[in-house]
Amino acid sequence: MTSESPSPPPCRACTERPALPFEFSMAFQPIVDVRNRSLFACEALVRGTDGSGAAAILAQVTDENRYQFDQACRVKAVELAARLQLPCYVSINFLPNAVYEPAACIRATLEAAKRYNFPPERLLFEVTEGEQVTDHDHLKGILGEYSRRGFKTAIDDFGAGYSGLNLLAEFQPDIIKLDMALLRGIDSDPVRQAIARGILGVCQALNIEVIAEGVETVAELTFLRGIGIYLFQGYLLARPAYEQIPDVDWSKVPA
Incomplete structure (x- = not known):
């Protein structure tokens, strides 16, 4: 199980x-399950402390500070999920090009989960299909290591890029996000x-x-x-809420 996996040595990035x-x-x-009107997960979305959106932050990410x-x-994400007592998965977007060695670079995440008392089995890692990944074997290795450790994995923005089905043929995540x-x-x-019916099938x-x-x-x-x-x-x-779990408008879900 995730919490019982041996602690690897940290990588240089960490x-x-x-x-x-x-x-x-x-x-x-929130990501909701309409079958029982429950929270399945909450996605952590980067924001500026000055109210700026993700684009303004990501524009400042360079090769030097990506790791x-x-x-x-x-x-x-783990700190805030614990503070908010998130009762479901926390979905964390990761940058494959920022991971030197998957087992080592997960160490800080596991240490944060332990430090903030957040259950590691509620970690979900997303990678976008549109992420510019030059080494697909490396990405498969990351997803495979996370899956082996008991984390859920997801491919985000599925259908936005050209490589989705090829990636799916080589690695099957727990989740895809259309x-x-x-x-x-x-x-x-x-x-x-x-197209949606085909992908769902x-x-x-x-x-x-x-x-x-x-x-x-x-x-x-x-x-x-x-x-x-579902x-x-x-x-x-x-809508996303800054450092909060927003209320879900269940009235928009037909009975």
């Missing part, structure tokens, strides 16, 4: 920690409907859960629920 030249924190957005930023994001661009207006678009055959992200209308949610998707994230249900 021990050489110059101060970041900017400050940041996290907002949280420290990735580590700091993980620790901050990209919002694919789902926009899906209730009235037969082409998008056919593949995932069901591989025992992979599907999250519909970026859902903005009741019609979108109703169609997606009708084809067998996990949702989007402005329809809750």
